Amino acid sequence: MTDADAAKVETALDALLADHDPKAEGYEEFRGHQFDAGLAWVQYPEGNGGLGVAPQLQRNVNRRLAEAGAPPMDLSMFFIALAGPTIVTHGDEAVKQRFLRPMFTGEEKWCQLFSEPGAGSDFAGLGCKAVKDGDEWVINGQKVWNTLAHIADWGMLVARTDPSVRKHRGMTYFALDMHAPGVDVQPLRQITGEAEFNEVFMTDAIIPDAHRIGAEGEGWRAALTTLMNERTAIGGSGGGGSAPKAGTGPIAELITAYSDHADTLSAAARDEVMQLYVRADVLRLTNFRASQAAKAGNPGPEGSVGKAVGAVLNQEITEAVLDMMGPAGQVGYDFTFRRPTIAALTGGTPGHAFLRSQANTIEGGTTNIMKNILGEQVLGLPGEPRSDKDIPWIDVPRG
Structure with missing residues (x-):
């Protein structure tokens, strides 16, 4: 973190607060201006809600905006802490431009679609299938324990795109429209009486290839x-x-x-x-x-x-x-x-x-x-023996 970085952030804050009053503007409107000023995630590249400076400087942003009367982040937007870093790290520029701003403003809420009934702790064993059809992917499968999927607009989905390679290599990461045809969200009631968790069924759901996050087959790295x-x-x-x-x-x-x-x-x-x-x-x-x-x-x-x-x-x-x-x-x-x-x-x-x-x-x-x-x-200890690590996913024994 340099003095020049700190000055860059302070200059952007001064300009933002001079032109926009967080107490007068609506929540989504002000956060949109914050994103455009590069003060959403200061460590992200310019144009993606950041200024390309040290992440520690985000504390300065949060402090000054709170002092100016900006409300704290809506907690229903929790998953921007997961989806945002993944998109900015692995997504192409079109994906970043499409998703980062409405994610930060809260116009679009996200959930996570990773675990499956047969692939929880062994995430790389997932079997939800994505088959490419031209410029689209056809999705069939089930996900479970999906927090707040019932209020989400988009889901972070990892699916099996190549069953012929070892299980860590044949997965691809997508952004799934939770309102698309073929996406069915069902509640899972907990001991508290709440149903914050869900199971999600996908039946011939369509995802455009433009909504793929990272390279095909590189879903493990993105995940x-x-x-x-x-x-x-x-x-x-x-x-x-x-x-x-x-x-x-x-x-x-x-x-x-x-x-x-x-x-x-x-x-x-x-x-x-x-x-x-x-x-x-x-x-x-x-x-x-x-x-x-x-x-x-x-x-x-x-x-x-x-x-x-x-x-x-x-x-x-x-x-x-x-x-x-x-x-x-x-x-x-x-x-x-x-x-x-x-x-x-x-x-x-x-x-x-x-x-x-x-x-x-x-x-x-x-x-x-x-x-x-x-x-x-x-700690660098030896890993547990894994007999299925280097064989194609389709050949892995299943109960």
């Missing part, structure tokens, strides 16, 4: 960009998360419960609170350091550290809160079936937080998979 950003985003939301200071984020709920029940807690319970607090702050600092180390906006395997640790820690924190509250922690929650937005998933009662946290060790990569990634990619 890794999505997955690394997903793990960083989920890891940053658990325990201490990436909160700006100690004691904020999910751990704050435990601090509140401790304050309300401190007089009745045993020494062992007080010790547990302190240990969770320390672990949450270590996670917060680890996530902060990882974000500082990112050179070009796409995190490395350190995102898996936050994901693996944060998932378990968040479950332990929410359980400790309920333990302190006793029977009171089990009342006041509505289990009625409902189709939520992501904003509705971030609040609620401690009971809701406890139930929802049970998904943390599964979503975005199970904890055991994260341990494999950390062992092999971070």
